[in-house]
Amino acid sequence: MSIEPPSSNHPAPADPEGRAAGRKPRVALVFGGRSSEHAVSVSTAGSVLRAIDRTVYDVLPIGITHDGRWALTGDESSRMAITAGRLPSVEDVAESAEGQVALPVSPASREVVWNEPGAAPKALGEVDVVLPLLHGPWGEDGTLQGLLELSGVPYVGSGVLASAVGMDKEYTKRVLASFGLGIGPYTVVRPRDWETEEGRAAARARVAELRFPVFVKPCRAGSSIGITRVKDPADLDGAIEEARRHDPKVIVEEGLVGREIECGVLEFEDGPRASVPSEIKVGGDFEFYDFEAKYIDSSEVEIPARLAEAETAEIRELAVRAFEALGCEGLARVDFFLLDDGRWVVNEINTMPGFTPISAYPKMWEATGVPYPELIDRLLRAALRRSTGLR
Numbered sequence: 001m002s003i004e005p006p007s008s009n010h011p012a013p014a015d016p017e018g019r020a021a022g023r024k025p026r027v028a029l030v031f032g033g034r035s036s037e038h039a040v041s042v043s044t045a046g047s048v049l050r051a052i053d054r055t056v057y058d059v060l061p062i063g064i065t066h067d068g069r070w071a072l073t074g075d076e077s078s079r080m081a082i083t084a085g086r087l088p089s090v091e092d093v094a095e096s097a098e099g100q101v102a103l104p105v106s107p108a109s110r111e112v113v114w115n116e117p118g119a120a121p122k123a124l125g126e127v128d129v130v131l132p133l134l135h136g137p138w139g140e141d142g143t144l145q146g147l148l149e150l151s152g153v154p155y156v157g158s159g160v161l162a163s164a165v166g167m168d169k170e171y172t173k174r175v176l177a178s179f180g181l182g183i184g185p186y187t188v189v190r191p192r193d194w195e196t197e198e199g200r201a202a203a204r205a206r207v208a209e210l211r212f213p214v215f216v217k218p219c220r221a222g223s224s225i226g227i228t229r230v231k232d233p234a235d236l237d238g239a240i241e242e243a244r245r246h247d248p249k250v251i252v253e254e255g256l257v258g259r260e261i262e263c264g265v266l267e268f269e270d271g272p273r274a275s276v277p278s279e280i281k282v283g284g285d286f287e288f289y290d291f292e293a294k295y296i297d298s299s300e301v302e303i304p305a306r307l308a309e310a311e312t313a314e315i316r317e318l319a320v321r322a323f324e325a326l327g328c329e330g331l332a333r334v335d336f337f338l339l340d341d342g343r344w345v346v347n348e349i350n351t352m353p354g355f356t357p358i359s360a361y362p363k364m365w366e367a368t369g370v371p372y373p374e375l376i377d378r379l380l381r382a383a384l385r386r387s388t389g390l391r
Helices: 038-051 145-151 160-167 168-178 195-208 232-242 289-297 309-325 360-368 372-387
Strands: 024-033 057-065 070-072 100-102 111-115 121-128 129-132 186-189 214-218 228-230 250-254 258-268 271-276 278-281 300-302 331-339 346-348
Touching: 024 038, 038 057, 038 372, 057 100, 070 100, 121 145, 129 145, 129 372, 160 168, 160 300, 168 346, 186 195, 186 214, 195 300, 214 278, 228 232, 232 250, 258 360, 258 372, 271 309, 271 331, 278 360, 309 331, 331 360, 360 372
Parallel strands: 024 057, 024 129
Antiparallel strands: 057 070, 100 111, 111 121, 186 250, 214 228, 214 250, 258 271, 258 278, 258 331, 278 300, 331 346
8 A cells, every 4th residue: 555654553642733742643534425425525635635734744535435435545636626527536546446444443542444355454553633524424414423433533523413413404494593593484305204195295285385486405415416496386296306316304495585695614712703705606507506506617606795894794693603503613614595685594504514626615714814724724723622522
């Protein structure tokens, strides 16, 4: 393998900033995964690999394939970009078609081991922190965070509960509403609803109470995958089936008329702060900001958004309130609608926003005065200072 273990498998403990005596903090960059957002995660990892300061951090890239195998990958950011007609994958950059990476199984050790058929296990040394750049289920939804908590390995981003709530659009709305934040009208089509004709009829009746057009979405997915804008109730069943290809639980949201404004939140030593906001400008023939408009066509994102000073102050305050309502840590992107009557409505919160070259989150922070490499450094240092477990 091209990745060699450090000279000692048991380096001196890291100090609060993550610097172990005699070596740089070691970052396991985990990306890919089993969700529909695999390619976005790979692209995010490629951008982070280009930006992370190698004079400060050692990096161990670990990709999770579509079928869930943890693989060592090459440090090849040029092969990890989304280009016209091509979506990258972990399989493209994996160093072996069969070998697997094993994370620590207890807090007593942070050693990562490489296993390959027909060969003795190979120790790859300890990792000080994990940067989990996964999007969607089995990565961004609290599952990976729970594994890392059990292993006792610090990681960037929100913990189990905030990750799980932020991934599930229904419970995001429920929590935000309980904290007095504005949300739009919606209904949920649960798996059992769609198993019988009686259940389907009841689901259609609930949707009929919303004003059309409606947006039909996988309830626990992101990157605008599987979303359909439905103008005619006759098209509802097909849209639900499309969403169910990605998640058996579906959310149907009333279409809101307003501007789409995003705001990034980053946790500093004195608490979370919000970035300058950005506005999504969907152009061409796209009716909304779907996957193709976002990653293939590259619709325009205006940073900073053209807002009145009072509007900018309000959205930044609301973004921090949403971050704290869910109990987020590290970072998040909060997406809003600014309605024609001046009200702000939270669309969703993303606890691991994209870091691709076109992603709004790092661009918003760069416009706020935190360039991309410093943003990555701040996230890693914050994770190194934070303990795992109850906090």
